[in-house]
Amino acid sequence: MHKYRTHNCSELRSKHENKTVKLSGWVHRKRDHGNLLFIDLRDHYGITQCVIENSSENFKILEKIKPESVISIIGKVFKRNSENINKDLPTGEIEVEFKELQILSEAQELPMPVFGEQNYPEDTRLKYRFLDLRRQTIHDNIILRSKIISFIRKKMTELGFNEFQTPILTASSPEGARDFLVPSRLNPGKFYALPQAPQQFKQMIMVAGFDKYFQIAPCFRDEDGRADRSPGEHYQLDMEMSFVEKEDIFSTTEPLFFELFSKFGNGKKVSDFPYKRISYIDSMLQYGTDKPDLRNPLKISDVTEIFNSNEIKLDIFKKQINRGAIVRAIPAPNSIKKPRSFFDNLNQWAKDEGANGLAYLLITKNKGKLIGSGPIAKFFSENGVNQITKKCKISDGDVVFFSCEKQQIAEKISGLARQKVAQELNLIQYNQFHFCWIIDYPLYKYNEEEKKIEFSHNPFSMPKVDYEEFDKKDPLKILAEQYDLVCNGIELSSGAIRNHLPKMFYKVFSKVGYSKEDVNRKFGGMIKALLYGTPPHGGMAPGIDRIVMLLAGVENIREITLFPLNQNAQDLLMNAPSETTDKQLKELNIKTIKKDKN
């Protein structure tokens, strides 16, 4: 007989009746009837009920044993009477009667019980993560994560991608997030950086001729955490392909995501591919964001022109429009019967968000004519109402909200309002995964505070403009072969066709203030690689954590991470970060500055 077990705790059925078996596991739950004791024995696979009578020599020991102790038992499998069968357990037809007992590891009284699914404070859970992880929900989440990663690995390999590891100790890269630095002992005063992503390495893998690469890649960014974003580290399905256009990348990955989400999506509907492609500009207009939730059917319209015409005499808006504001309209179908508070609350909400507010117009039909009502209706001509209803595709019984702001604020407010209205009106179809691609991102954006042009996305993307035309165009109008994969309003991935032409590389960087020398110094490896025969290439890097969160249906990244850091980037279990010894610091040529604690 095996030292610890002949079966796991989820295996035994009535066909095993009368067999003598050995099980090992945790004492999940005890039910002590005085002269009869039930113990639910739990392992990774499940739970088996074990039973012992007071005639047994081990009865007294088991009565005293603490939950979560690890025991090993030898016993005989008995079929339960029909009235005692537990339909909730796969092993509910049988129970195991104790013959021999071995205590493998005694547990102390628990700081957080495993049994039951109480909500414990985050710090307790992280401090006792090994107990937390025994609990079914999170245990299942972690297994889901493992299965997702295995599935992705298998699929990517089948698709002809090669999995490679890239360095963890590498060079700090300009642009992007704050780096984690690692001091070099052999090179005093110098530092490695942990990779924010293997971006340059994967491009050089293409230069090296490997054609298709992927990796479940750890990415390190020293930025503050959020519920959906771990401080410190996260994982991406990093991938890159040679001799491709963006449609090749889309058609390669769409079936992968379709299969992945169909397989692990708990029966939720998954959008059929090809996924909808939406240009960045359209997305910002219609959805007020570059990560639209397409489970929400509402679309925003631009009605600046109509408000600026003589058909609407709303002077407050006209004045704002003259100062560069725009007007965006958010439809609220079939909401005319909503109480006044519904409209006023949204207006108040917009003001709380720092906006001017949300005006609204109610639409009814009378004798074949659409008529506007509500606080601002008196400013609309009949034709004005018609133009609005036509543009916003609304009709009898609908309401439309208007946000008049500077473009950026109008987009933000209308986007949020679109989501709020849809929630209030129950229009969001929650039982689906709705994918889309956002394409044609602008290469640059203008930084108002620093009064300069900067990269809006990835600096390595290929501009959608010929080299000769580059300088003739307004930089802010130049688009890039840059795309995002979005699902249910969550950005799953960024990606791009890369800029593989050295002269274009210099050109692109020159607009954000990098001289040729700057580029050579800061991207020396990359630019050198482009000089010796580079295949056109592109790829993307979907966030593993976000995929798992979507599929597990959780809002917090710590629910799908084995050993996460807390918001202050501390590991409460391992006690990291921690102070180090003077000897270690000396070896590294590092002095620490003691901060005053007044």
Next chain:
RNA sequence: GGACCUGUAGUGUAGCGGUUAACACGUCCCCCUGUCACGGGGAAGAUCGAGGGUUCGAAUCCCUUCAGGUCCGCCA
């Protein structure tokens, strides 16, 4: 760096100016041979995160501070 929320026995919650701070789970003791959130009876366990203030009186109100979380900034 900023804003907001939370902090009460081992654990989860209630109490939100007025005697011995309540309930549930857990722990300990007693009873119980068919439970599966077993049941019944009893006991122990809390200077209400910490410090200061207001008040005749503070878990409760105010200030400071610490810890955790959420968001903004930051980040793809």
